[in-house]
Amino acid sequence: MEVLHQQYGKLLELVRKLIGVVPNCDPYMEIWPTSFRTYNVLVPNFLNLPFALWGAGAPADVVGLAMYVASRNAGCAYCSAHTTSFALRRGADPDKITRALKGEDAGYTPRERAAMKVAQSLARVPIELTDAERTEIGKHFSPELVEWIVLGIAMMGFLNKFMDAIGVELENDTVAEVNSVISSTGWSPGKHATDVMKNLPNRPRPNADTFLQKLSVVPLIPSALSKDRQWTAGVPDFWPAVGKYLKEHTGSDFSILSKLTHERAIRAIGVIVRDNLDAGSSAVGLPLKVQVGLVYATVVGNKSLAAEMRALGVRHNVTAEKMDAVVKFAGSQTRPAPSIDAKSKAVLVLARAASPSPAVVDDSVIEECRAAELSAASVVEVVTWISVLQMLHRLIGYYG
Structure with missing residues (x-):
């Protein structure tokens, strides 16, 4: 800290x-x-x-x-x-x-x-x-x-x-x-x-904000806005430009953005999706990350998100057979296919446990991640990605 x-x-x-x-x-x-x-x-x-x-x-x-x-x-x-x-x-x-x-x-x-x-x-x-x-x-x-x-x-x-x-x-x-x-x-x-x-x-x-309490925030605003501009630079804040930008950078336009009007939110989602699908910063790799997304979409029953994940799967050479197996795994309590390596199994087990609300990440899931020597960065990445998808899931639930 x-x-x-x-x-x-x-x-x-x-x-x-x-x-x-x-x-x-x-x-x-x-x-x-x-x-x-x-x-x-x-x-x-x-x-x-x-x-x-x-x-x-x-x-x-x-x-x-x-x-x-x-x-x-x-x-x-x-x-x-x-x-x-x-x-x-x-x-x-x-x-x-x-x-x-x-x-x-x-x-x-x-x-x-x-x-x-x-x-x-x-x-x-x-x-x-x-x-x-x-x-x-x-x-x-x-x-x-x-x-x-x-x-x-x-x-x-x-x-x-x-x-x-x-x-x-x-x-x-x-x-x-x-x-x-x-x-x-x-x-x-x-x-x-x-x-x-x-x-x-x-x-x-706590009581409601007073005028003086609101005023005390003012000196902090320039630094916060400067950091936000740094993080969001170059990302469009309107449709269809943001869809084209994401299509170029990730392989999907995330069409839910076409339903939004607030520029700050549109640009923020563009940044978040781009960064979470950046191969250079991924600890688990994008092919596996797409499968994580398909697990989440299956668990919550979001067909639109599932279609987005399948489209991304094609981009990252995830076979249709493998994606079908992931869907079957997500909708059951079975184990991942024996042919999958230990790390991938642990990631998919974690994804299935984290996807319901509330999550069911119990000791057995934690032990599987430890046994597979899944890094802390990988765990945080998987949960962050599922969290991003849950944000999109709620937007799709209202506007989709």
């Missing part, structure tokens, strides 16, 4: 001001640096930060409620705590957070109910979103604001998957300040707990 502070001090401080802590996920992600960059490109661009703090985009308290509901439905205790902290700091009513999972309509505004129902449906596997839910949220928000809300829910797809599958430890400060709000709902840190948390006293919950 000390090295990260030296390299990205102002960026990490900006995150601390937004959610009260520097997340423990950062050192895990830096094991495979593309993961850290993916995370730090995704979050500010999908949440329209820092501009959302001053009211640009969808109401931040509503977005916070939606992200919390999505995290609880995905079974991620880590993100449930962080989204509680985020929502409280953006002015959400603590009682509304506490009651969010009870299915009660009383006490919520129509726009809050609409956003929460979309979040709940998009986070479930398989996705349960109905046309009626799309219509209802459209009654209360413009298409531009709906897109910001859906982007927040999709962003949590990435974060829910990564934190849950890796089992990142929750920060004591986060637990102390949100416990009084969500512990009565059945929430607990679960696998994200530390020994200290057993006797951790509650702290007062």
